[in-house]
Amino acid sequence: MARTGARSLRELAALGGTLALLALGYVLQLLGIVLSGAALVVAGAVLGVLTDVLLLRWQRGAARRLGRAQMTAPVRQLLRDALLLGGLARLDALRPDGKGAWLLVAVLGCWALHFLCQAVAGAVRTRRRLPFVIRNIDATGLGLTPAPPALFARQGTLRLTAVGALVTAGAAVSAGTGDESAAALVASCCCAVLLAGTAWLGTWLLPRRRVADEERALAWLDGWLAEYRPTVALYFSGGTSSAYQANMWLSTLAALDGQPLIVLRERFMVRKLGATDIPVLCLPKVAHLMRLEHSALRVLLHPANSGKTSQALRIPTLKHAFINHGESDKLSSCNPYAKAYDQVWVAGEAARERYRAADIGVEDKDVVEVGRPQLAPIRPARPGPAPEMLTVLYAPTWEGWTTDPGNTSVILAGENIVRALLADPGVRLLYKPHPMTGSVDPRAREADMRIRELVTEANARRTGPRPGPETVAGLERAAVELEELTLSTARPGADEVERMLAQSRPEPGHADRVAQATAAWEEAYWASLPDWEHQVVTGPGPGIYSCFNQSDLLISDVSSVVSDYLVSEKPYAVANTSGMSEEEYRTAYPTVRAAAILTPAAEGVPELLETVRHPERDLLAEARRALKVHLLGPAEPPSLARFNAACLALAAEAEARNARQAAQARELEPVDAEAEVEAEHELNGSQALAEALGDDDRL
Structure with a gap:
């Protein structure tokens, strides 16, 4: 909590400092007017412009707060210009002759053209906003065109700040020389540029550059759906940090029989989605989502519950399966919302028992065991004796939306576990926190920061050989290759329409090449790190499965990480911060029945490490093999085959239902x-x- 307070104080200090600079600029201008000092007037204006540049470049949070207080960039600049021109005119630095009038007209012209440009930009953005967003779909017929220049179309604050800086610079020269020509000339040039830019921007409103209107676009969508005839779709809606829940299913969806489709609801999610060759269709409005009812689509797969899920459930021609984004013994894995779906697909018998015990309205006949097809990249334990340097992965989950103290071990046990691991000279720690750690409970965020500091301090006390330059160069080459494959084909200033145009015709097999390049990068990444150095693994790569393959032991919480790790049959431990006894804990959470249980004080870590170093002392190996089948299902038939069969069977049910409805409609025709x-x-x-x-x- 102390660190949370410190961070808040830093943020407040930054905001306070920015406000102080802004206020100082205005005060200097006022003092210049009162004390008859043109230099003070100009100095205050220059300080104000520099502060706005600071806000634009480094203090965006402070700029948003000022905006909420109605101190937006235009208001700040307008006040600054009024004080500058009014002050210089009163002090006779700007004489009321032709040049002074010229300067005044030019500055007013800059403001008028700025607002005119804003209005034209708004009209252009409105007319370039299609009712949907597509990716990996041929966009011929939508009239997509490259984006207008961003400086005039979308970067109004930057444009205004640049004009303000130039006009202020010109005014400073004029104040120093006593000649208004410099300021008037600069302001006139800004007017000319703004006029030309606004006129150029206006050409995007002409028919030749205008994209399809809503009626034409929706007609095109109906035509594409009729031509592509999708059969199964992944439906996803979520926040900016939840894209991983959909990304984990992309390879599975691509391997299914039929015509797969990805249906999204948030426009930003199109860019968050990982590499895939599957057509992507984002339908933000529920009215447009309903057009799927008249397509060939029969099955919607839902990896997560969201507020917009209920909108998709209204489509009667579809069957809906909840596939989740991971299974665990947490209460969230048995959400009562699941009974809204036609079927709930789970990995193995354990999840079926979980729903049966939860008694939340999900009938046993609607639970289908399909395994976990995306776990194929996880490798089994290495044969032979344990390595001299053990790699331990500590991957705690996040705190969740409930107040259950057992959700995450980070708060109560995280630092103790990490200290115990760092105290063993034969251990290399990989710390990979959940990406949402600290998003609900600030104590989790602060504990996470302290753990990272412990890792940094431990590394400072360690020394050893480092990989040679060839290994590092290999990582750089792999990174360049991966970046070239994943870099957007649209230019940096592209808008949504231009990105759709750039991504409308993907190269066949692109997703496979990205997957291969990602695997090569991950291999090069681990090779480039010393095998004795502790690591904090965050960001999009390397992924959790790659960390699994590097580790000899997992320490985690009750989460899907534990279930997935069982594929490797390696030892794992779970931190019990629930307040239950060990016996109660094992009874309540089946996924920990083959785990070593750690207390919040982490007393059992040294003994746990010994069982990994000496496999003959590992008394839970057989239990892990049995639990693996119980949680994830049998190895044969393969999980992907079972998943595909479940899709086909559910599609057949949808077809049968629709046929019955059509027959009833014919019988009831007058x-x-x-x-x-x-x-x-x-x-x-x-x-x-x-x-x-x-x-x-x-x-």
Whole structure:
């Protein structure tokens, strides 16, 4: 808590310092007017401009807070310009002759053109906003065009700050020389640039650069859905830090039979999604989402619950399966929301028992065991004796949305566990906290920061050989190759429409190449690190499965990390911070039945390390093998085959349901009496003619 307070104080100090600089600039300008000092007026304006540059470049949080207080960049600049021009005019630094009037008109023209540019930019952005976002889909017919210049279309604050800086510089020269020509010339040039830029920006409103309107775009979407005929889709909605929940399923979705599709609800999520060759369709509005009802799509797979999930559940022609983004014994793995789906797909028998015991309305017949197909990259334990330097992975989960003290070990046990591991000279620690650690409870964030400091201090006390320059160069080459494959094909200033245009025709097999390059980078990454050096692993890479493959032992919490790690059959331990006894803990959480249980004080860490160094002392090996099958299902048939079969079976159920509904609709169609009588007359006439012609010529 002390560190949280310190961080808050630093943020407040930064905001206070920024406000002080802004206030000082205005005070200097006012003093210059009162004390008849043109230099003070100009100095205050220069200080104000520099402060705005500081806000724009390094203090965006402070800028947002000022904006909420109505002290936006235009307000700050307008006040500064008014004091500058008014003050210089009053002090006779700007004479009321032709040049002074010229300067005043030029500055006012800059402001007028700035607001005109803002209005045109708003109109351009509105007309370039399609009702959906696509990726990996041929966009021919949507009229997509490159984005207008960002300085005029989207960077209004930067544009205004640049103009303000130039006008202030010109005014400073004029104040020093007593000649208004410099200031007037600079302001006039700014006017000319703003006028030309606004006119250029306006060309994006012309028909040749205008993208399809909503009606045309939705008609195009209907046509694409009819042509592509998707059969199974991954449906995802979430926040900026939750994309991993969808990314873990991309390779599985790509391997399914049929025509896969990814359906997103937030526009930003299109860029957060990992490398994939699967068509991506983002439908922010629920009205547009409903168009999937009339497509060939039959199955929606849901890796997470969200507020927008209920909107997709309204589509009656689809069947919905909850596949989750990881299984554990936590209460969140048995959310009552799961009963809203047609089926709940789980890894193995343990999850079925979990739902049965939770008694939340999920019927046993709707639970389908499909395994965990994305666990294929996890390698089994290395045969032979344990290495001289053990690699221990400490991967605690985050605190979750509940107040359960057993959710994460970071707060109560994290530092003790890390200290015990760092105290052993034969251990290399890999610390990989959950990306959402500290997002709910500040105590978790502060404990996480202290653990990182412990790792840094421990590394300072260690020495040893480091990989040679060739190894480091190999990592750099792998990083360059991966960056080239994952770098957006759109230019840095591209907007959403231009990115869609750049990503509309992916190269076949691109996702496979990215996967291979990622694996090569991860291998080079580990090779570039000393095998004695502790590591804090954060960010998008290396992934958790790569950390699994490096480790000899896992220490974690009750989470999906434990279940996934069991694929390797390596030893693992779980920190019990729930307040239960060990017996109660093992009974309550089946995933820990084959684990070593650590107390919050972490007293059992030395004994745990000895069981890893001496496998003959490992009494839980057989239990891990049995628990692996119980949690993740049998090895045969392969998980991917079971997952694919479940998709096909659920699609068949959707087809059968839709066929029944169509048959009922036909039965309930009103009968046209006149048409029925006319048809009967035609039939009678045909029969009479056939009888007259004879059997051989019967119609």
